[in-house]
Amino acid sequence: MLTTIDQVLSAEQLAFVHSAMESASWIDGSHSAGKYAQGRKANEEMDQSCSSWSSINQTVVSELYAHAEFQSSVLPSRVSAAFVSRCSPGMYYGIHVDDAVMGTASGRYRSDVAVTVFLNNPQDYTGGELRIHSRFGPVSVKGAAGSAVVYPASSRHEVTPVTDGQRKVCVLWAQSLVRDPAQREILADLDASRRALRLSAPEAQVTETVDHAYMNLVRMWAEV
Template sequence: MLITIADILPPNEIEEIRTMLGSMRFEDGRATAGWSAKLVKDNEQAREGAALTLLRERVTNAIQSNEVFNLAARPKALTPLLFSRYTEGKQYGSHVDNPLMNGVRTDVSFTLFLADPETYDGGELVIESMSGEEEIKLPAGHLVAYDSTTLHRVAPVTGGERLVAVGWAQSYVRDSAQRELLFDLETARRNLFAQHGKTPEFDLLAKSSANLFRMWAEV
């Protein structure tokens, strides 16, 4: 399942976060890559420290409080966020994310865009699949979430600076197709309630959604 979510962060917070990152030190991003990903990873990441800890908490809270993200990912746990910077010439070649990070199984990967797309050239997140490639470059404050099992890459930045926060979620529902079914059911249930209120049909959808989640959830 691939989903884009608008307005995780409002413009004033994005500007504050960019200012905070501008005062932080960055280091070689290969430090957090697996042995094979080190060969294709070429970016910088904000260095660990008290300022980064506070920034992580702020952005993580915004992501965790987003209703659409919670319905799509069904997160049980999140990894600590990485704040990555790609200046001109930087890129991240084709790779698959590590299955475990910080003791968390990676079911859902997500990227929160922090730079306005018109301020840099290139730098698209490219999701690879059997049906082809999908290029994603979103407005600042928007997030894309996708299955961690996919091959993906970041295209070379040819001008400006790409700034993102990336993270991974372990889901209560391991299977991507099951997560998508639950998302569709819950969306239909809420739309039905908005149009007609609490009806017998709404109750049946609520029952099915809850019981499927109960059946598939790993606690």
């Protein structure tokens, strides 16, 4: 399931992020790729030892985690730190699958869900589409500044070469309480229905029934 989440970051937060990016230190992004993807990755990433990264990471992760749509579609158990990335002309990330287990020895997590938070608008750069491959064919995404796209980390995906301008994003991963993407999709659909019913018919029996079914499916499928 691919989910687009609008307005994760406000205009003021985006302005803060862009200002912090101007004064940050940048390093070769291939070093953060998995063993088999390093040769396919050409980008720059913000040095996570600089103060600018800490501020951006705190802003992006906290706003994403607090977003109701993220909670509904991901059911996060753990969320990684954000990798702040930029791609100038000629940069790209070839087709790959994210590592199944990420983090350090003291904080390992399963990468169930991948998230890209877009920091600038599609018209600011040419190329640079996030292309997600599935058995139904590829889907290309270039989100508006401040929006995010969420998709199973098990998907083969790529970032096509940037030919003009500069692509700016944050990338992060989440371990879900529910590891199966098909089960997460069912729960997200059911949660959307129960939220709509709570607004339109809060006292109705059907609202209570749907809420009951949702809670018990989470209880059945969640790993804690």
